Amino acid sequence: MSRSILVAISVGLLVGACQTGPSVELPIRCSFDDAPEAGLPSGWRTAETNGRGMPGAWAVRAESGGRIVRLVETENAEDTFNLLLTDDVFPSDLTVSVRVRADAGNEDQGGGVLWRAGGANDYYVARWNPLEDNVRAYHVVGGRRTLIANADVEADRRAWHELTVSARGSTTEVGFDGTTVMRFEDDTLRGPGRIGLWTKADAETSFDELRVDRSR
Template identity: 40%
Template structure:
């Protein structure tokens, strides 16, 4: 979905009617980011960069990728650092929700340690959040909670995650139920009560993964 008219930051915002952590008037109900208005080679506007684990700081930049169905500009973490306990994040600014539906298009391109793409929900800080992760190197999709910086898997499924192909990852968090989908097909659901309040949302990757992201959408659920 595209916003009407050229903008440096392409967000689609609507007035919130959901009781969230911030006042409703200041809180969008829906955010869409396709990176089309962002300068190539620069960090993504509208995101805060963070890191869970070890290794050097993340390097998230906007790149050109003409193969993207959502437009030629995409986001990627480009440092290629091979620290296996290194998890870069790009967290959306100005949006928080407890119950939320997330989706992103991603294209795994390379990585010797990992070829990962992740969606983050109920993010409190770089040490506490949920993440749904697809991995093209391992051909699986997993759901984790990260508590005090420690990642714990509590659901998952082995399934083909093709390399060098655009596909979509979805995460829906509603109450204590979390549901994960790939290309619009629900893979699995699980319950967890670790993070029950509102939090931020964002993108996640691991180690030396080179993954292109596009068309990130977050929608607060009534």
């Protein structure tokens, strides 16, 4: 295969992920490099769980080496969760990974990836919190968050880290920087749904290199 064809395929995968359409063909990869700076990537929407009328601001930002998407400002606290959701619905069985960097936050820091979202109040989420030195998985139903699994993880608070979720049926594995840190069974949410990015309270967080594939 020629180099030009390979480049064309790679570009198509990036655009397909950042600018979602009526159907989803896996795998997709999104570096956000094609998204307009200061705006939202096409095919994504902001949302909140347990919002109090002060939604956080998400935006694409330029950094050395490319563009990222970041929660750039939030005045939220306590049990309000800041979400960036895809418009498209993804299969229930999938593998999704994203690079995460904790930028700021007094009450909370870090963030994670969500899947099988029926909306802003119903989804699974796996998140990394550098203040607590852990990775945790929850299900959120009707806006109420319930802990499923916890793993103690010590990592550089200002570095990029990769969070990976592989879900098949009621079984889910969560990885951090290439190492599986938890495996759990939970069938609270079974169907397809949106995927997205997640932070809690005042956590301002950057995300990059989102990848979605069929479940491993």
